[in-house]
Amino acid sequence: MPESRHTKELPVSLLTDSEMIDACRVRDFARVFRLVKARAGIYPSMIARQCELTPSRVGEVIAGQRQLLHMDVIERIADGLRIPGHMLGLSRRGWETPAALAVSEREPVHPPAGPGPLAALPGVEVDSILAMAAGTNPSPSTLQALRSSIEDYWRRDDEHGGETLRPAVVGQLRYVEGLLKDRRPTPIQHGLYGVAAELARLTGWTYFDARQYHQARAYFSEALQLAREIDDHPFMANVLACMSLQATYQDKPADALALVSAAQDQARAGTTPRVRAMLAMREAFAHATLGDRKDTHTAISEAHSQFERIHEGDPDPAWVTYFDEPKLIVDTGIAHGRLGEAAIAEPLIADALAREDPANQRGRAFHAFWLARTQLQRGKLDQACHTAIEALVPAAAVSSERVTGHLREFYEQLAPYREVPAAVAFEARLRATLPPPVQRTPSSIRT
Structure with a gap:
């Protein structure tokens, strides 16, 4: 009916x-x-x-x-x-599968324009406004203000998802690219390239989080080009690590491993233990997705070894400060979980989740669904469903197709237990918590 x-x-x-x-x-x-x-x-x-x-x-x-x-x-x-x-x-x-889970990977009807720096940006009216703004003379305080806004974007991305932030981020990227058209003193010019590279990476990340992988790759590629202009090899490693993570989501583990290997090559000189630890964990994800147990364990050991070398006062770039001890632990658990080692994964993920920043809604949702999956793999059905019900609160608070993907995976794993009261309770709470997705027409998708 x-x-x-x-x-x-x-x-x-x-x-x-x-x-x-x-x-x-x-x-x-x-x-x-x-x-x-x-x-x-x-x-x-x-x-x-x-x-x-x-x-x-x-x-x-x-x-x-x-x-x-x-x-x-x-x-x-x-x-x-x-x-x-x-x-x-x-x-x-038919209604028993919540509409919120009936979301396929969202790709543009037409591929985005080539990877040049002006691809997929606002139209003529915004162009003219930003052209006037480009006549300003940026100073060190201008760079600091731009970097502060990027930090705020990342914070709000964790709390709410990046899709609603994207127009502002892309507009600011266009503004900075306008400033780059004129020659500036070297410190200012380098700073502007660095800001533009980070804005391009953030834009790529918002598309990746929305499962719009073609656009994400275009912006990640742009970020690489901008970072290459100033020989910022650690940042290039960071972008390649993002692309490696995306490849794991696309079930392309060989690509993921090649990308993270390239990232490690970029970071061999002049980087910090925290950066190397993050890259080793991305390598572990790639090996785990390939099902290579030995190499996964080796990469995990390297990540922990590098993390132990971190000292207060290390010149860590701002973009890697998120990789703290709880993140190291939860990623270790997820790598074991990808290998099917649920008994090792469960306590690690549970410990990290208990220490995670409550404001990081997307991270809490991801990690709670991973915890539920490992509990289910261990035969703890009631506990897994309880954990998944708790995960629905942060999942509903953030707009993220990747969160929906994790939820969908757990929901599908419940298929053999549909008649069990705990699974019935989870499905009922799921339908009550997550609204149906907004239906998009091709003309409404910004490319």
């Missing part, structure tokens, strides 16, 4: 109640309707409307004067009251 926006769903406590489960199993709709009225506040007239029955017919069922045996009627009751199909001996209903 068509989904009604006024449909009132049954509470999880009722769907997992033993009396309700038994009444549905034997299709005792008199008991079902009485429980729905008493426990969900859905009265006979509402039951009739939601299930496309007449009020008199519902009343007769409740009074024990009529039985409901026809399959189409039973299906209408399942759909109208949102009773999972398996509870009534039906096949899985």
Whole structure:
């Protein structure tokens, strides 16, 4: 039946109640309707409307004067009251897969313009405004203000996702590129190239987080070009590490390994232990995605060895400060999880999650779903579903297709347990927490 926006769903406590489960199993709709009225506040007239029955017919069922045996009627009751199909001996209903999970990888209808620095940027009106702004004379304080805004963008990206930030980030990138058209004193010129490279990387990251991989790669490539202009090899390593991570999400582990190897080549001279530790962990991800246990463990050991060499006062670039001890630990757990070593992964991820910054909504959602996956792999179904339910709070707070992807993976892993009360509870909370995705038409996708 068509989904009604006024449909009132049954509470999880009722769907997992033993009396309700038994009444549905034997299709005792008199008991079902009485429980729905008493426990969900859905009265006979509402039951009739939601299930496309007449009020008199519902009343007769409740009074024990009529039985409901026809399959189409039973299906209408399942759909109208949102009773999972398996509870009534039906096949899985179409609405049981939350619309929020029916999202495929979003790519542009047409590939973005070539990787030149002016690709995929705002139109003529913005061009003219920024052309006037480009006549200003940037100073060291201008560079500091731009760097501060980038730090703020990254913070808000962690808290809310990057899609809504993208227009501002791209506009600022265009502004800085306008400043680069004129020759400046070397320190200012180098600073502007560095800012532009970081803005391009951040733009690529927002597209990567939205699973729009072609655009992400175009902006990552632009970031590499800008960093190459000033021979900033550590930053080039950082961008290549981002591209390596994207390749793991695209299930291209060989590409991921090649990219992180190139990143390590760029970082061999003049970088810090924290940067080397981050790169070693990205290497571990690539090996784990390939299923190479020995090399994964070797890369993990290297990451921890480098991290132990970190000293206060190290000249770490700002872009790597996020790689702290909880991040090292959770990434170690995820690498083990990718290998299927759930017994090693679970306590590591749980420990890091307990210490993670509450403001990092996306990170908390990612890591909680990884924890739920490892718990499920260890046969801890109730605990896994409880962890996943808790993860829905940060997942709903951030706009991130990658978060949705992790959620989808866990949801699919629950397939053999659809009838278990813990899984029923998770699915009901999922539908209540995550709204359907916004449908986009090709003309609404900014390229």
